[in-house]
Amino acid sequence: MAPLDPRLVRRSRGVRRLLGTSVLLGVGTAATVVAVAHLVADVVARRFDADAIGLLPVAVLAGLGLRAAIAWAHTAVAARAAASVKAELRHELVDDLMDPRRLGPRPSSAGVVTLLGPGLDAFDGYVGRFLPQIVLSALVPPAIVVAIGLADPLSAVIVGVTLPLTVVFLVLVGLVTKDRIDRRWQALERVGRHFAEVLDGLVVLKVLGRRQEEGLRQIGDRHRRESGRALRLAFLSSFVLDLFSTLAVALVAVSVGLRVVEGHLDLAPALFVLLLAPEAFAPVKRLGSLFHDSTEGAEATAAVLALLEHDRHVGTLAAPDLTTSELVLDGVVVRHDGRSAPSLALSHHRVRPGEFVAVTGESGSGKSTMLSLLMAFERPSAGYVLVGDVDLAAIDPVAWRDQVAWVPQVPGLVGGTIEQNVRLGDADSSVGDVLAALRDAGAGDLALDRTIDESGDDVSAGERRRIAIARALLRIRRGRARLLLLDEPTAGLDAGREATVLSTLRTLPVTVVVVAHRPETIAAADRELRLARRLVTA
Numbered sequence: 001m002a003p004l005d006p007r008l009v010r011r012s013r014g015v016r017r018l019l020g021t022s023v024l025l026g027v028g029t030a031a032t033v034v035a036v037a038h039l040v041a042d043v044v045a046r047r048f049d050a051d052a053i054g055l056l057p058v059a060v061l062a063g064l065g066l067r068a069a070i071a072w073a074h075t076a077v078a079a080r081a082a083a084s085v086k087a088e089l090r091h092e093l094v095d096d097l098m099d100p101r102r103l104g105p106r107p108s109s110a111g112v113v114t115l116l117g118p119g120l121d122a123f124d125g126y127v128g129r130f131l132p133q134i135v136l137s138a139l140v141p142p143a144i145v146v147a148i149g150l151a152d153p154l155s156a157v158i159v160g161v162t163l164p165l166t167v168v169f170l171v172l173v174g175l176v177t178k179d180r181i182d183r184r185w186q187a188l189e190r191v192g193r194h195f196a197e198v199l200d201g202l203v204v205l206k207v208l209g210r211r212q213e214e215g216l217r218q219i220g221d222r223h224r225r226e227s228g229r230a231l232r233l234a235f236l237s238s239f240v241l242d243l244f245s246t247l248a249v250a251l252v253a254v255s256v257g258l259r260v261v262e263g264h265l266d267l268a269p270a271l272f273v274l275l276l277a278p279e280a281f282a283p284v285k286r287l288g289s290l291f292h293d294s295t296e297g298a299e300a301t302a303a304v305l306a307l308l309e310h311d312r313h314v315g316t317l318a319a320p321d322l323t324t325s326e327l328v329l330d331g332v333v334v335r336h337d338g339r340s341a342p343s344l345a346l347s348h349h350r351v352r353p354g355e356f357v358a359v360t361g362e363s364g365s366g367k368s369t370m371l372s373l374l375m376a377f378e379r380p381s382a383g384y385v386l387v388g389d390v391d392l393a394a395i396d397p398v399a400w401r402d403q404v405a406w407v408p409q410v411p412g413l414v415g416g417t418i419e420q421n422v423r424l425g426d427a428d429s430s431v432g433d434v435l436a437a438l439r440d441a442g443a444g445d446l447a448l449d450r451t452i453d454e455s456g457d458d459v460s461a462g463e464r465r466r467i468a469i470a471r472a473l474l475r476i477r478r479g480r481a482r483l484l485l486l487d488e489p490t491a492g493l494d495a496g497r498e499a500t501v502l503s504t505l506r507t508l509p510v511t512v513v514v515v516a517h518r519p520e521t522i523a524a525a526d527r528e529l530r531l532a533r534r535l536v537t538a
């Protein structure tokens, strides 16, 4: 894990600005540290020789004040930068997730929630403290070594040799901790995921009870243990760093002291060197102590970048008219990361305009994947989806989806009335259209003004489906959609309502592709497309 991912610098203006400001303030810090050491050494040496010191103490105070002001400004700037980078990335992530051209794996919602919440909050430590300290550690120590060298070359050699050793030690600690950090991050993510699952299935868990509680406790324990290990390592490494730098400073002190006693070195440069030597180590030591604070932020950065870096739809062509164009699936294979077997494999298949096709196959044979492909939510790993003779990948996905009505396996609802939920299909439709759509979806019994809440917990699975079907039918009734895709739409519907839906589907003037496992649906269709696991018989 690099301390600073160059991709983050490229992507985030806030980070770039912070690094720039840090360089300026770092130069200021180095200059004031050297100046104050010089002034203090001067004052002491003059007092020693009983010379006048004049206004020098005031200059020392001013220098110390300036240094404190710079440190304060740096903290303030960095804290503000951390907040703005967090906001920037949160916006970007949300925009990206909503981007209709987004391709690639859909992240787990628990993963996204963990990342957008505690994950990015780790940027307070990472961007707010660690990154500015990296800049200070790169600028201040070399400047101080040079200043020491001007006063006493031998001391500069001692510091110049031991300082890089400390840095090497820091890097070693970083390498050792890498695994630990990965594990801790995974443990945190697992806690988040598990907790989300537990909340989702609270009712089921109340029945199944204890064993889940046990599971949650174990996962929590693991996170606690991993955090404990990381902390131990942090304490140990900062102890070793302290020891190291103390020894190096002692070495400088002994060599300078002996030479002052023997008269080879004046008091003023000796004091100057002695005051500066610890300052050369201070930024690196602080970097070491911040390192453990920063690791979660670095992990979160990696996770954010992994989420943001994916393929995009590049298609720009207008969608061909589906009332005359065939849909052709030609040698289509869909593979998903981390799976050896393809999720869908079709040899050659065509759907003619106006046809009503039932897609069947055992669970996991790729039925939902096929719909997702037709929605242009993903792209085939091999082969083509053609609309007429145009590759779907070359078509503008927004224009394409405008022609499609879609009823997913678990339809989404928004908080509001049933009317509002149906009207999502077409905002300009009249109440009459909405009512007719509901009737055709076997949902004539649902009151238009009944409110449902965002979670949709107050509607049954069957009601949810019928609302979604009505929404899709509204789009068709309004002449917008020419292709209807449905994923197991009649699951959970009683026989009467199922019959209503099926007879509606039969009379629709559009192409219908329905994923089905109920014999009634298959019987209603013109044709069955049976998916086998990995191979197709069409």
Ligand SMILES: Nc1ncnc2c1ncn2[C@@H]1O[C@H](COP(=O)(O)OP(=O)(O)O)[C@@H](O)[C@H]1O
Binding pocket: 105, 106, 336, 337, 339, 342, 343, 344, 361, 362, 363, 364, 365, 366, 367, 368, 369, 370
């Ligand atoms: N995004 C994905 N990442 C990994 N595997 C996936 C993904 N989507 C689907 N799969 C896998 O592809 C196979 C087919 O899935 P799916 O199309 O949902 O099947 P069906 O709808 O026929 O039950 C399954 O083994 C499933 O686990």
Ligand SMILES: [Mg+2]
Binding pocket: 367, 368, 369, 409, 487
């Ligand atoms: Mg499915």
